Amino acid sequence: MSHPVTLLVTDDLQRSRASVFFRLLLSIPHFVWLALWGSAAAVAVLLNWLVTLVRATPTRALHRFLAGYLRYAVHVGAYVNLLANPYPGFLGRPGYAIDVQVAAPARQRRWTVLLRLVLALPAMLVAFVLAGAYGEVHAGFRFGGLLATVALLGWFAALVRGRMPRGLRDAGAYALSYSAQLTAYLFVLTDRYPNSDPLAALTDLPAREERIRLEVDGDLRRSRLTTFFRVLLAIPHFVWLNLWGIVATVALLPNWIATLLAGRSPEPLHRFLAAYLRYQTHVVAFATLTANPFPGFTGAPGSYPVELVIAPRERQNRWTVLFRFPLAVPALLIWGAYSNLLLAAATLGWFASMARGAMPLGLRNAAALTLRYGQQLNAYLFLVTPAYPYSGPTPMEAAAAQPPPAVPPDLVATPA
Numbered sequence: 001m002s003h004p005v006t007l008l009v010t011d012d013l014q015r016s017r018a019s020v021f022f023r024l025l026l027s028i029p030h031f032v033w034l035a036l037w038g039s040a041a042a043v044a045v046l047l048n049w050l051v052t053l054v055r056a057t058p059t060r061a062l063h064r065f066l067a068g069y070l071r072y073a074v075h076v077g078a079y080v081n082l083l084a085n086p087y088p089g090f091l092g093r094p095g096y097a098i099d100v101q102v103a104a105p106a107r108q109r110r111w112t113v114l115l116r117l118v119l120a121l122p123a124m125l126v127a128f129v130l131a132g133a134y135g136e137v138h139a140g141f142r143f144g145g146l147l148a149t150v151a152l153l154g155w156f157a158a159l160v161r162g163r164m165p166r167g168l169r170d171a172g173a174y175a176l177s178y179s180a181q182l183t184a185y186l187f188v189l190t191d192r193y194p195n196s197d198p199l200a201a202l203t204d205l206p207a208r209e210e211r212i213r214l215e216v217d218g219d220l221r222r223s224r225l226t227t228f229f230r231v232l233l234a235i236p237h238f239v240w241l242n243l244w245g246i247v248a249t250v251a252l253l254p255n256w257i258a259t260l261l262a263g264r265s266p267e268p269l270h271r272f273l274a275a276y277l278r279y280q281t282h283v284v285a286f287a288t289l290t291a292n293p294f295p296g297f298t299g300a301p302g303s304y305p306v307e308l309v310i311a312p313r314e315r316q317n318r319w320t321v322l323f324r325f326p327l328a329v330p331a332l333l334i335w336g337a338y339s340n341l342l343l344a345a346a347t348l349g350w351f352a353s354m355a356r357g358a359m360p361l362g363l364r365n366a367a368a369l370t371l372r373y374g375q376q377l378n379a380y381l382f383l384v385t386p387a388y389p390y391s392g393p394t395p396m397e398a399a400a401a402q403p404p405p406a407v408p409p410d411l412v413a414t415p416a
Contacts, residue, residue, distance in 0.1 A: 003195050004103035005184040007074075007177035009202060011084045011097040013169060015158040020082065023155070030076045033090055041069045045187050052188045053113045058105040066187045067102040068092045074100045074180050081151040082164055083172045098173065100180045108191035120186055122348050123194045126366075127182045129340040130175035146337035147175040150391075153330050170202055170392030171334070177201040196345070197362035198369045198393035205395045211314075211387040212379045214281070214372035217305030220361060222292050222353035230350070233294065234287040240297055241283050248276045252382060259383045260321045270313040273382045275299040281308040281375055288346035289359050290367045306368070308375050316386040324383065331377050331389045342370040369393050 019026060048062040072092025078084040084097035094101075112119060132144010150172035154164050178201065181194035199205065226233060255269045265273075279299025285291040285306035295304050320327060345367040349359050376389035 003181060003200070004106070004190040004192050005181045006101045006203075007173060007180060007201060008099040008101055009097070009173055009204065010099075011078075011164075011169065013163045013166060015082065015085050015162055015164050017159055017162055019085065019087070020155060020158045023080065023082065026087065027076070027080045030079070030088065030090070034073060034076055037069055037072065041066060041187075044069075048188050049113065049116070052108055053110060056110055056113075057107050058188060060105060063102075063105040063189060066189055067184075070102065070180060070183055070187065070189070071100050073183070074098065074176060077147075077176055077179070078173075081147055081172055081176070082154040082158060083150075083169055083176065098176065100177075102184060102189060106190070108188070112191045113188060116186065116188060119193075120182065122351075123178075123182050123185065123196075125344050125348065126196050126341070127179055127194070129337070129344050131179040145175065146334075146341065147172050147179075149333050149337045150175070153333065165391075166206060167391035170205075174198045174201040174393060195362050196360075197365045199365055199395070200362070202393065205393060208390060208394050210376075210390070210394065211311040211385045212372075212376045213309050214368055214375070215307045215309055216364075216368050217291070219292065219305065220358045220364060222289060222357060222359050224354055224357055226292070226294070227289065227350060227353045230287060230289065234283065237283040237286070237295065237297070241280060244276055244279065248273055248382070255383050256321065256324070259316055260318055263318060264315050265313050265383050267313060270384060273384050274310045277310065277375055277378055277382070277384065278308045280378070281306060281371065284371060284374075285367075288342060288367050288371075289349045289353055290346075290364060290371060292359075306371070310379065310384060313384075314386065316383065320386060321383065324381065327388075328377065328381055331380065331391075334389070334391050335374055335377050338370040338373050342367055342374075345370070 044062055044065055048058050048066060051062065052058050069092065071094065072088075072090070075084075075088035075092060075096045075098065078096070078098035079086075079088050086097055088096055129145050131147040150168045154168045154172070157168065158164050178194055178196060181192075184190050185192070185194055195201075251269055251272060255265055255273065258269065259265045276299065278301065279295075279297070282291075282295035282299060282304040285304070286293070286295050291304060291306040293305065301307070345363045349363045349367070352358070352360050352363065373389055373391060376385075376387070379385045380387065380389060
């Protein structure tokens with residue numbers, strides 16, 4: 001089922017360099033108005049909680065007021081973080097380049113209303129690594145985490161190119177979408193839990209021909225026994241991965257020199273490093289509960305449900321080879337934010353798998369996104385590919401990703 005709170009993206013990626021340069025200064029009036037409106041919204045949230053607890057359905061007036069505030073907060077968040085270019089209005093009216101659609105009020109379970117803050121704690125952890133702390137008490141506008149990294153890198157990119165890179169925009173939109181869903185859940189606008197699935201956050205994902213892509217099996221079942229001892233079971237793999245990693249790091253220098261001279265990586269080194277990256281993918285997928293079976297120790301192609309598919313070696317631009325490590329700095333910053341998401345997804349997935357015997361689809365796909373990005377970055381650093389890591393979600397993670405019907409999309413899901 002589609003979520004009652006949906007992010008609508010009509011942004012064309014074009015950016016005005018002047019407004020980008022002065023973006024924070026231009027946002028000051030919105031910060032002031034957001035704080036004033038947020039004060040009234042905090043009172044309305046309490047009233048809405050009490051009314052919904054008694055009636056099991058929010059009143060239309062409170063729902064409309066809080067939904068309008070949430071929509072305005074999303075507009076401001078999108079503008080400040082360079083996810084959109086037009087200057088937003090002050091009334092939160094629909095139609096902005098990054099908008100949010102909130103479904104009409106519906107009946108909610110009273111016990112979930114009563115325990116709303118407690119139930120929201122896992123989602124708050126995911127929201128913190130995606131979008132940082134709230135910019136205002138109970139506000140949809142956030143700044144921090146992946147969203148702040150996207151804004152920082154997007155600022156430089158937009159100033160140089162006059163447009164926002166699609167991957168950065170979509171990564172930020174994913175963070176903002178989850179933040180909006182969490183805010184609606186906390187505002188008691190809906191009792192549908194936020195969905196951490198990056199494939200569900202955006203309605204239009206770019207079809208890309210990835211040189212390094214991740215194929216994910218659709219089985220979400222997890223053995224409770226192996227889940228409980230997952231870290232202990234992974235220790236032999238951690239030891240072997242570190243030993244293999246030492247050799248791979250030593251091989252990096254001759255691979256860099258050879259690629260710089262010949263314009264492509266030598267076939268034996270390419271094959272060796274590709275096997276190492278595949279094995280690393282298997283180990284990390286097992287340790288983070290992205291997959292369930294105990295992996296082999298060779299990184300053989302097609303041997304694991306979470307598989308890294310690596311294109312054959314190809315010619316590389318010598319200039320990008322020469323400056324490979326400085327060029328990778330922006331991607332390393334993105335990976336720093338994504339690695340926190342991977343840790344959060346693995347931690348929450350551990351508890352969910354112990355309770356239900358299955359990994360929630362949203363958390364699994366969030367972990368798959370971070371794993372794909374991390375391995376694209378490693379492949380770029382190891383000169384296995386000339387392709388720069390793509391920071392946004394793509395349909396590639398959706399391969400064979402349909403869940404069993406009984407498994408809801410995230411840690412907690414209740415009917416709207």
